[in-house]
Amino acid sequence: MGESTKLSKLREKIDSIDRNILELLNDRGALAIEVSKLKQQNSFDLYHPGREREIEDKITSANPGPLPDESVLGVFREIISSCRALQSPLRVAFLGPEGSYSHQAAFKEFGAQAELTPERTIDDVFREVERARAVYGIVPVENSAEGSLGVVLDMFLDSELLVSSEVYLRINHCLMSQSGNMDDVRTIASHQQALAQCRMWLTERAPGRELLESPSTTKAALMAKEGGEVAAVAGELAASIYDLQIIEKHIEDSSTNTTRFWVIGKTSVEPTESDKTSIMFSLRDEPGALNKTLTAFSKAGVNMTKIESRPSRKRPWEYVFYIDFVGHHTSPEIEGILSEMRGGCIFLKILGSYPMGRMD
Numbered sequence: 001m002g003e004s005t006k007l008s009k010l011r012e013k014i015d016s017i018d019r020n021i022l023e024l025l026n027d028r029g030a031l032a033i034e035v036s037k038l039k040q041q042n043s044f045d046l047y048h049p050g051r052e053r054e055i056e057d058k059i060t061s062a063n064p065g066p067l068p069d070e071s072v073l074g075v076f077r078e079i080i081s082s083c084r085a086l087q088s089p090l091r092v093a094f095l096g097p098e099g100s101y102s103h104q105a106a107f108k109e110f111g112a113q114a115e116l117t118p119e120r121t122i123d124d125v126f127r128e129v130e131r132a133r134a135v136y137g138i139v140p141v142e143n144s145a146e147g148s149l150g151v152v153l154d155m156f157l158d159s160e161l162l163v164s165s166e167v168y169l170r171i172n173h174c175l176m177s178q179s180g181n182m183d184d185v186r187t188i189a190s191h192q193q194a195l196a197q198c199r200m201w202l203t204e205r206a207p208g209r210e211l212l213e214s215p216s217t218t219k220a221a222l223m224a225k226e227g228g229e230v231a232a233v234a235g236e237l238a239a240s241i242y243d244l245q246i247i248e249k250h251i252e253d254s255s256t257n258t259t260r261f262w263v264i265g266k267t268s269v270e271p272t273e274s275d276k277t278s279i280m281f282s283l284r285d286e287p288g289a290l291n292k293t294l295t296a297f298s299k300a301g302v303n304m305t306k307i308e309s310r311p312s313r314k315r316p317w318e319y320v321f322y323i324d325f326v327g328h329h330t331s332p333e334i335e336g337i338l339s340e341m342r343g344g345c346i347f348l349k350i351l352g353s354y355p356m357g358r359m360d
Helices: 003-042 049-062 069-087 101-110 122-130 150-155 192-197 199-205 217-226 236-241 289-300 332-342
Strands: 091-095 115-119 136-143 162-170 174-177 187-190 210-213 230-234 245-248 258-265 275-283 304-311 319-326 345-355
Touching: 003 069, 049 069, 049 345, 069 101, 091 101, 091 122, 101 115, 101 136, 101 162, 101 236, 101 258, 115 122, 122 136, 122 150, 122 258, 136 150, 136 162, 150 304, 174 217, 174 236, 187 192, 187 217, 192 199, 192 210, 192 230, 217 230, 217 236, 230 236, 236 245, 275 289, 275 332, 289 304, 289 332, 332 345
Parallel strands: 091 115, 091 136, 162 345, 187 210, 187 230
Antiparallel strands: 136 258, 162 258, 174 230, 174 245, 275 319, 275 345, 304 319
16 A cells, blocks of 8 residues: 555545544534523523533543643633533623733633633723623733732722632743844833743843833733834734744743633632632731631631732721632531631621632
8 A cells, every 4th residue: 555545544534533523513512502591591600610620620631642631621622612602602801902911811711702802901801890791801810920919909809799710821921023033122022020020031141132111011012013123022822913923932930930810700600629719808906816817727627828918908007818718618617717707807708719720
């Protein structure tokens, strides 16, 4: 059998598999429509992060290769997005412009079939969801290298929105310009956090270039598009959107640089097998008040994954504490902890219980 005949046979097998995949995709779509009818009859949300995490876990545990888990997950996320779109269009607001890391996170969580709409500020993202012009919003809340975004935490002081899910996005910074030639670059622009996350690389590999802070990585990409001597530090998606040439990829100083995003909405999320809860609270000004409050977690053996404080913005020298911990607020164990905490708090607010995000 000649090589061309072998190739033809292999292509015939691929065509047959593709037909089977197409048939199965449409079978799945038909089932999604049936699920939609049941959801509408029972007032269930179209977006069910717990169920989607469950699907992802089953897929990765069953994946024999040779395709890597992340490639397979990317395909299935688009399948889920397409099936969700058959049920109803889903509008999601994100911190723009297009090409931002928030855009990438929204795309990762909701797929290409969702209506992803960029907003100018984090306040605008909250407002779009509060006024029901978007069903969900997605905002960055914490970076592994630079810490929390206080403005997002502060928004929950006055907002009734809830955290529906968390999304982790590995931050891979690229240096990009019109020409893709480092010799043409005189100025490197980006958001201050992106520049900070690439400090060592920029010092060693781009000495003598002016570093210019911009409102966002996407704004920096637009500057690079408009000016031949300007390069931007931004994500690879921005290079594709704004037709820029990548000079070098992965210029971040830490290979584990990751940003955590929150999906925000109006409804609470049902418990899953692996949940996290976020709360905010303020304490009376008494000796040992914080220690007494946190004792409830240690007594119950519940793991706190994060704690930090922020000025309350209500009165000088009054602080609000933010805590993340493992568990769902509806479980008897967590209900007991929160009940005990309320005795020593001026106020306590549950920001949301949600499925733990997957660290890619």
